[in-house]
Amino acid sequence: MSISDFIEFVEVGPRDGLQNEAVLVSTENKLALINRAIDAGARRIEVTSFVNPKRVPQMADAEDVCAGLPDRNDVTFIGLVMNLRGAERAIASGKIDQLGAVSVATDTFAMANQGQSSNESVEAAKAIITLAQSEGRTAQCTIAASFGCPFEGEVADKRVIEMAVAIAEAGAVEIALADTIGVGNPAHVARLVEHIRREVNPLPVRVHFHNTRNTGLANVWAAVGAGASVVDASLGGLGGCPFAPGAAGNVPSEDVVYMLERAGVRTGMNLQSLIEASNWLSEIMGRKLPGMVAQSPSFPKAA
Template identity: 75%
Template sequence: MTDKMYTSSIEMVEVSPRDGLQNERAIVATADKLTLIEQAIATGARRIEVTSFVNPKAVPQMAGAEQVCAGLPQRDDVTFIGLVMNPRGAERAIATGRIDQLGAVAVTTDRFAMANQGQTSDGSVEASKDIIRRAQAAGLTGQATIAASFGCPFEGEVAEDRVLAMAEAIAEADPVEIALADTIGVGNPAHVERLVTRVRDAIAPLPVRVHFHNTRGTGLANLWAAIGAGATVVDASIGGLGGCPFAPGAAGNVATEDVVYMLERAGIATGFDLDLLIETNRWLAGVMEKQLPAMVGKAGGFPRPETKRKEELA
């Protein structure tokens, strides 16, 4: 089938409480956000992007970030991540005393960077480095995502060399990892394999994380290509919810249920319980009052739970 040597396990970051919800018009109550986080932990999530510290006028769904943090469970085995865009956001996150890791965002193009966070692309790189260093000074860890790594909603194609230069610059701040994000879901497996390989080699031994949107149905194929190219951490969102308010046409993230199903069936351990993920999908669909995009949430796993029980009793 292939001569690639795939890893035996993969680390996953659950992003539904932040990226999954931020583009939804119906405001989700703090209590439901906390229940989502608790259920994510129950399914096996050990790194969770719980909120973002941004201006609530720009992203109304993220209002009450401090309240979410105040209600987080006490778990020494879970890393709670707060997304921040600038020093003010970083200080807000640090002040909660509940965030373990700051996530910064750098953007590959000036037009998207201005729309997303009011600064140039180069400015977003410097801001990311500053956020990572602020996290370290506060006794936390920091990481960065390079948004629109595979294409920009405003400027179109993005040169691989630009992404590579940004990754090398951010690596100077010693983050725990650097993520490549397909913010608007335009990537293809060949492009993903090539870019992940180049960035992996450039920033080693720092890990490469990947963040894919399934806007055009290529999310899982891209994720598989990224793992084959050496990415060791992947983002996913329960239910497949997600999108960027500042990126026209962006749609949902790859669904945690779909990723776990694919990887576990392929012999790559994730640490997640698929049956509990499907149950959480159904609960979240009730909260959102709509069916969620995740395919496994609709179709169910395989073998079916009743088939598993029959095999165990045989």
């Protein structure tokens, strides 16, 4: 295991954190969340998704969120898109710097998530990448259900590797592996991340873990040790997928940053600012959030 001394951090709370919530969060509070993430040091933020509002009501205000984004040349605003229509909406907003495509490793989940087969989801990602390039944007792709499917169970590493190579060859600037339902374990994570990293080198490998079975932080550490250079997290540990049964929250931003920074891995994030933002978000959501660090005494104590 060779740990990098710096890991790029991506805040996904405004999109993945909120998309599965029953209570609709106002555009104003979404923008406040984004600004708090920026103030805490986030320089890549998944701000919204351009999807069918009837299927994902929390993301119905995508264009309004984009209209309210601050002008920051030092921040990359990411918009999640599933198809060319979503990509066109994201580009038309004028505020999205990077398109985030999604491919799914199994047919059943791909059909539930975006109404197409797994192979079709790869082709859709390729088309999104091509459109982004033609419009002067970058695009990356997340492979959902990389470590297991809620419908089909185990997913073969070979399938995920084949998808990653095909998407990388299409011009993606980054490949992300998502444990959409939180079934990954550190050994599997290390093995798959290391293999994908070799196959798509020099593209960075990003990881996206859900903490459904309380293995999220262990999986982050295993992924970093295997060469992943970018980590997604969601403030407070909010998150879930509307189309994946049992997909509970993401790894909490403040918990990930605490773990990495304490281990000597820089993230560019301010932990105290994240804790304050998590406590604020807890008030907005009207409940205690899953993240543990924000609920714990500070350590080490300030002199």
